[in-house]
Amino acid sequence: MTASFKSSRAANKQEHRTADMRLIVMDIDSTLINEEVIDLLGEEAGVGEQVAAITERAMRGEIDFKQALEERVGLLAGLGQEVFDRTFERVTFTPGALELVRAAHERGWKVGVVSGGFHEVADRIVETAGIDYCLANRLEVQGGKLTGKLAAEIVTRERKLDVLRSWAHELGLPLSQTVAMGDGANDIPMIQAAGTGIAFCAKPKTREAAPFAIDERNLMLAMDIILRD
Numbered sequence: 635m636t637a638s639f640k641s642s643r644a645a646n647k648q649e650h651r652t653a654d655m656r657l658i659v660m661d662i663d664s665t666l667i668n669e670e671v672i673d674l675l676g677e678e679a680g681v682g683e684q685v686a687a688i689t690e691r692a693m694r695g696e697i698d699f700k701q702a703l704e705e706r707v708g709l710l711a712g713l714g715q716e717v718f719d720r721t722f723e724r725v726t727f728t729p730g731a732l733e734l735v736r737a738a739h740e741r742g743w744k745v746g747v748v749s750g751g752f753h754e755v756a757d758r759i760v761e762t763a764g765i766d767y768c769l770a771n772r773l774e775v776q777g778g779k780l781t782g783k784l785a786a787e788i789v790t791r792e793r794k795l796d797v798l799r800s801w802a803h804e805l806g807l808p809l810s811q812t813v814a815m816g817d818g819a820n821d822i823p824m825i826q827a828a829g830t831g832i833a834f835c836a837k838p839k840t841r842e843a844a845p846f847a848i849d850e851r852n853l854m855l856a857m858d859i860i861l862r863d
Contacts, residue, residue, distance in 0.1 A: 654742070791820040
């Protein structure tokens with residue numbers, strides 16, 4: 635009888651912990667960090683303005699993201715792979731980003747990032763910030779140089795949504811206990827599917843589609859929304 639009581643109490647504690655758990659999933663470019671990594675790579679290739687113009691149109695949802703990404707990556711052909719070191723050195727975290735990750739971990743929550751950017755830079759960002767999950771694109775490199783092609787399946791808006799669901803399932807969480815944040819049109823499906831969806835300094839189409847919006851570049855403002863929602 636005593637053992638049964640203890641077992642029941644332990645189960646109740648576990649259920650309480652699960653109910654308090656959250657999964658925060660963010661975009662990287664212009665959300666977790668201030669820059670667009672593809673634009674920085676474009677500058678290194680001497681085609682910065684051309685790449686940035688395509689990025690802007692894609693994030694506004696004016697052109698197909700997959701097509702835009704392949705076009706921009708093609709402009710990077712010939713760059714040496716040491717460009718990843720130089721690009722990472724130029725990355726700056728959005729105000730409140732590291733504080734948000736720290737505050738989430740203090741509550742026992744998990745944090746993931748899903749990005750149309752590239753693992754070659756994203757993995758270093760994730761390690762620095764102490765983030766738990768990461769999905770991004772990969773660039774093909776041959777002979778120490780970028781080929782202008784992608785090395786794996788493209789992270790589309792649909793894959794962003796799929797990975798939100800997958801990570802939540804892995805943690806045993808319903809989508810109602812997830813948070814999704816981003817700024818571009820390709821973030822809309824995961825923002826709308828999450829229990830708490832936040833447009834962060836977002837393009838008009840994304841802001842209109844999101845239940846919540848933050849217009850100040852301070853990611854810690856998301857914590858107020860999460861705890862209140």
